[in-house]
Amino acid sequence: MKTETDLLAAMARYCSQAERCIDDVRKKIKTAGLTKEAENRIIDRLVRENFIDERRFCRSFVSDKLKFNHWGRIKTGYELKKRNIKPEICSEAFESIDENEYISVLTGLLKSKKRSVKGRSAQDVFQKLYRFASSRGFEHPLIIKTLKDISGHIDYDTNFE
Numbered sequence: 001m002k003t004e005t006d007l008l009a010a011m012a013r014y015c016s017q018a019e020r021c022i023d024d025v026r027k028k029i030k031t032a033g034l035t036k037e038a039e040n041r042i043i044d045r046l047v048r049e050n051f052i053d054e055r056r057f058c059r060s061f062v063s064d065k066l067k068f069n070h071w072g073r074i075k076t077g078y079e080l081k082k083r084n085i086k087p088e089i090c091s092e093a094f095e096s097i098d099e100n101e102y103i104s105v106l107t108g109l110l111k112s113k114k115r116s117v118k119g120r121s122a123q124d125v126f127q128k129l130y131r132f133a134s135s136r137g138f139e140h141p142l143i144i145k146t147l148k149d150i151s152g153h154i155d156y157d158t159n160f161e
Helices: 004-017 022-030 036-048 054-067 073-082 087-095 099-116 122-135 140-151
Strands: none
Touching (some): 004 022, 054 073, 099 122, 122 140
8 A cells, every 4th residue: 555655746746747637636546545634635735736726727628628629618518527627617718718719620520520421411411410519519509500601501400499
């Protein structure tokens, strides 16, 4: 069994490799079998010494999920909630997203997917693309607007209201 000092050093290394949130670190510490008090002391020290910063983690997480995974705000928000990130911290991170970049990611995603989607009708393709964008966590009004922009003048949104 590792000592508290050993685990503190190991968690400092863990946090130095990539941005981590308190929940990630807590899960790692629990596997070592330390007491709740020792766990809290380690986390408090890591926060105090700036190894863990939930705001920094959240901004990085939101940015990475948009750029690399092409996730929208909804899906990213669920993942942050699972990590017990406070809603106000999440809101700050979402506000830092460049709206033009966000729309550009969605547009590129839908254009790319449109090439491989087959459907019996234009409406069928529209619905498949809508479900795809929705599964990636993008918001309904933005999906509809973007689909209309890339599909021309087709108006199928009555099926989604």
